Amino acid sequence: MTRFLAQTSPVADSTTSVVTPSIDFLGLLPVLLLTAGAVLLLMFRSLIPPPMNLSSPMKTSSVKRLFSFETAWMFVLAVGGLVTVVVQWFRVQDEGPIAVFGSEFASDGLALFAAAVILISVAAVALLLPRFCEQAQIKKAELYVLLMLSAAGGVVMTGANDLIVMFLGLETLSIALYVMVALNRHGLMSIEAGIKYFVLGSFSSAFFLYGIAMIYSTTGTTRISGINAFFADYIVLRDGVLLTGLALLLVGLCFKVASVPFHAWLPDVYQMAPTPITAFMASAVKVAGFAALMRVIVLALGERAHNWQPAVFVLASATLLLGAILATVQNNIKRLLAYSSISHAGFMLVGVQAASHEGVAAVLFYLAVYAVISLGSFTIVSLLTGPDGDGDSATVASAAGLASRKPLLTAAFVVLLLAQAGIPLTSGFMSKFYVISAAVEARSFWLAVVAIVSAVITAFAYLRIVVSMYFTSDIPATADDGIPSDVDTVKDCHSDIPVAADTGKGDNLERPLTAAHLTTLKLGIPAGKGDPLTGAERLPIGAVVVVSVAVVVTLLVGVLPSPLVSLALDASANLLGSIP
Amino acid sequence: MMLPMMMVVWRLTPTDGSRLMVQIVFVVAAVMAVVGALGVIGSRNPVHAALFLLQTLFGVALLFLLQEAHFLAAVQFIVYAGAIAILFLFVIMLLGVDKTEDLEVEPIAHQRFLAPVLGVALASMLFSVFLVSSDILGGSPQFDSERTLDSGITDIERLGRVLFSDHAFAVEITAALLTIAVVGAVALTRSNKSKVKMTSDE
Numbered sequence: 001m002t003r004f005l006a007q008t009s010p011v012a013d014s015t016t017s018v019v020t021p022s023i024d025f026l027g028l029l030p031v032l033l034l035t036a037g038a039v040l041l042l043m044f045r046s047l048i049p050p051p052m053n054l055s056s057p058m059k060t061s062s063v064k065r066l067f068s069f070e071t072a073w074m075f076v077l078a079v080g081g082l083v084t085v086v087v088q089w090f091r092v093q094d095e096g097p098i099a100v101f102g103s104e105f106a107s108d109g110l111a112l113f114a115a116a117v118i119l120i121s122v123a124a125v126a127l128l129l130p131r132f133c134e135q136a137q138i139k140k141a142e143l144y145v146l147l148m149l150s151a152a153g154g155v156v157m158t159g160a161n162d163l164i165v166m167f168l169g170l171e172t173l174s175i176a177l178y179v180m181v182a183l184n185r186h187g188l189m190s191i192e193a194g195i196k197y198f199v200l201g202s203f204s205s206a207f208f209l210y211g212i213a214m215i216y217s218t219t220g221t222t223r224i225s226g227i228n229a230f231f232a233d234y235i236v237l238r239d240g241v242l243l244t245g246l247a248l249l250l251v252g253l254c255f256k257v258a259s260v261p262f263h264a265w266l267p268d269v270y271q272m273a274p275t276p277i278t279a280f281m282a283s284a285v286k287v288a289g290f291a292a293l294m295r296v297i298v299l300a301l302g303e304r305a306h307n308w309q310p311a312v313f314v315l316a317s318a319t320l321l322l323g324a325i326l327a328t329v330q331n332n333i334k335r336l337l338a339y340s341s342i343s344h345a346g347f348m349l350v351g352v353q354a355a356s357h358e359g360v361a362a363v364l365f366y367l368a369v370y371a372v373i374s375l376g377s378f379t380i381v382s383l384l385t386g387p388d389g390d391g392d393s394a395t396v397a398s399a400a401g402l403a404s405r406k407p408l409l410t411a412a413f414v415v416l417l418l419a420q421a422g423i424p425l426t427s428g429f430m431s432k433f434y435v436i437s438a439a440v441e442a443r444s445f446w447l448a449v450v451a452i453v454s455a456v457i458t459a460f461a462y463l464r465i466v467v468s469m470y471f472t473s474d475i476p477a478t479a480d481d482g483i484p485s486d487v488d489t490v491k492d493c494h495s496d497i498p499v500a501a502d503t504g505k506g507d508n509l510e511r512p513l514t515a516a517h518l519t520t521l522k523l524g525i526p527a528g529k530g531d532p533l534t535g536a537e538r539l540p541i542g543a544v545v546v547v548s549v550a551v552v553v554t555l556l557v558g559v560l561p562s563p564l565v566s567l568a569l570d571a572s573a574n575l576l577g578s579i580p
Numbered sequence: 581m582m583l584p585m586m587m588v589v590w591r592l593t594p595t596d597g598s599r600l601m602v603q604i605v606f607v608v609a610a611v612m613a614v615v616g617a618l619g620v621i622g623s624r625n626p627v628h629a630a631l632f633l634l635q636t637l638f639g640v641a642l643l644f645l646l647q648e649a650h651f652l653a654a655v656q657f658i659v660y661a662g663a664i665a666i667l668f669l670f671v672i673m674l675l676g677v678d679k680t681e682d683l684e685v686e687p688i689a690h691q692r693f694l695a696p697v698l699g700v701a702l703a704s705m706l707f708s709v710f711l712v713s714s715d716i717l718g719g720s721p722q723f724d725s726e727r728t729l730d731s732g733i734t735d736i737e738r739l740g741r742v743l744f745s746d747h748a749f750a751v752e753i754t755a756a757l758l759t760i761a762v763v764g765a766v767a768l769t770r771s772n773k774s775k776v777k778m779t780s781d782e
Contacts, residue, residue, distance in 0.1 A: 018741050018745050020745060042763065102745075102746065104749040105749050142764075142766070142767035143767075145763055146763060149756055153753075153757075156753055164750050169753065172756050172760060175757065175760050175761065175764065176764065179760070179763075179764035179767055183767060
């Protein structure tokens with residue numbers, strides 16, 4: 001532990017040499033692979049631009065769609081990073097936490113578990129992106145570069161043993177996301193979501209930064225393990241500054257994980273972002289946010305748990321209930337999943353509130369499970385509705401009779417929805433079970449009750465989709481002639497967004513959407529019922545792989561949770577700093 | 581504004597022969613800063629106001645330098661004078677220099693009344709902070725007073741040492757952050773085919 005406490009190098013006495021930090025390159029490799037890979041890709045694509053065949057997307061075969069160069073590059077790097085994480089995991093199991101870059105960045109159970117989930121999500125999104133780029137007709141390289149750098153920021157956040165490093169990781173993650181959210185095909189709405197996310201995100205970053213300053217002024221260090229050790233040695237009597245700093249850090253991080261008073265950005269951003277990016281946000285970004293949250297409040301400020309536990313109690317209950325209730329009244333499926341993601345964040349906060357090893361393990365388990373489920377769900381949404389989640393079957397009502405049109409895809413969606421609802425024999429049930437049992441062990445009985453009530457409420461929202469897909473007859477005849485009715489649907493589902501509600505701008509929206517719809521038809525993505533042009537479904541291979549893996553993992557973990565549970569417990573047993 | 585600054589210098593200046601020089605530099609810098617500040621609120625031409633602001637910032641940077649706060653002085657030059665004031669000038673130029681604003685209109689209600697009140701409040705608060713500041717500094721056991729007040733090394737050198745030893749990783753991640761800023765700006769502003777079509781529709 002002492003090596004993590006080495007806060008300052010001898011400065012005053014030595015005038016010539018600077019003590020540079022020692023580096024453990026194996027532990028740094030995931031970050032290095034992602035950043036170096038991104039920069040190399042950027043250089044490569046600036047020198048050799050991709051062949052332009054965007055004008056005739058029909059000619060690209062489905063095999064080529066999966067194996068674009070960028071996809072293969074990103075996938076290989078993510079898997080490579082995953083391998084190094086696994087190797088490092090076994091080292092940590094033997095030796096305990098390992099200092100990777102001085103004492104600023106470290107490998108411990110929490111960091112490696114979260115980094116593994118982030119890298120898996122990067123690999124999955126790599127498989128989804130080529131189809132999106134093709135449909136949205138955007139230049140590819142930037143999206144991949146930004147995604148890899150963003151993921152690198154996430155990995156940095158998870159392993160940060162210093163609040164400043166954590167802040168920089170957070171910014172790396174976020175700033176790339178602001179851009180990616182705005183890179184959607186329909187300029188206006190996507191850019192609006194991007195700006196909304198950017199303004200609110202910068203605001204929350206300021207909160208976080210101010211919190212760091214406050215904590216530093218109390219403890220005299222920004223190292224997480226140093227703060228932990230400070231509270232083990234000292235009792236702070238006049239703790240006004242400390243509590244203010246704690247509150248500010250909590251606000252900054254709760255914004256990132258979209259806990260309820262700070263959730264307002266999430267539905268718009270999730271809905272308007274490119275769907276692969278939404279999947280990335282629901283999996284990797286959530287993981288990074290919660291890993292950072294747990295490191296800051298459970299590990300660094302664990303001694304002050306009695307101060308933050310009541311606050312997290314309130315945040316968690318509000319998040320659970322509001323997310324669940326608002327999810328039930330949504331019509332757009334992508335937006336519904338966005339609200340359900342808020343509710344899931346509430347469940348994870350329940351585990352955080354326990355402030356125990358069991359709580360940390362339960363949250364990690366929940367994060368892994370939810371990452372897989374959300375990757376699968378948003379992939380299916382993108383398959384059903386085109387790249388932006390506002391195509392044919394975008395709303396709950398227009399998903400009617402989907403089961404007869406696309407039986408396999410619908411079945412997979414049902415499995416994932418039931419898992420989100422927490423039905424037994426799916427991974428979602430196990431994850432909710434462990435989180436709630438951690439809350440009960442920490443004697444937060446009311447929070448457990450709120451969580452269970454919220455699970456019941458969200459189940460209604462998911463079952464609405466299932467009922468619509470399976471037990472409702474097909475859409476009325478207007479759907480056959482396609483375009484006009486679709487535009488109406490789109491307008492309906494966006495009516496809560498000011499830009500679309502403005503009738504003057506509504507006309508602007510119509511044309512790009514119609515053009516987009518035609519593209520969708522041309523590409524042979526099933527639109528409406530029984531598309532006569534294309535006949536059989538031509539699902540992109542990448543998406544099929546992601547969905548089938550997600551479904552298999554969801555069912556497997558639901559039946560046999562013990563391997564993943566023991567991984568999560570191992571992770572929470574090897575933590576930097578101690579949980580009191 | 582002048583009074584507290586003078587008191588700072590009188591208290592902190594070394595007692596060797598360079599005292600007179602320090603006082604001369606101080607007076608020059610203080611006059612620069614205060615005249616600049618008056619010029620900002622007094623000049624009718626917005627470009628002149630921005631240039632006066634630049635003068636104030638330079639004056640304050642000199643004052644920092646005088647107190648051996650080299651890093652603060654450099655930041656004052658580079659960030660405030662080099663970037664922010666120039667940004668002001670850009671905005672003024674873009675909005676049109678020749679446009680005169682109607683000074684009778686109050687964009688915020690009671691602005692004209694509140695401005696001097698808040699100004700006096702701020703000045704008195706700063707002054708009171710200055711008066712009690714000697715009691716605030718140096719309390720916590722965590723701050724090693726010997727190290728932080730050691731005058732053998734300048735603060736820039738100390739900062740450099742800390743940045744490249746204790747916070748080397750943070751420095752290196754900043755590179756990724758800047759890369760993202762550049763790539764993101766290009767990705768958002770470069771128009772590809774479909775974007776061009778959309779804007780022509782509008």
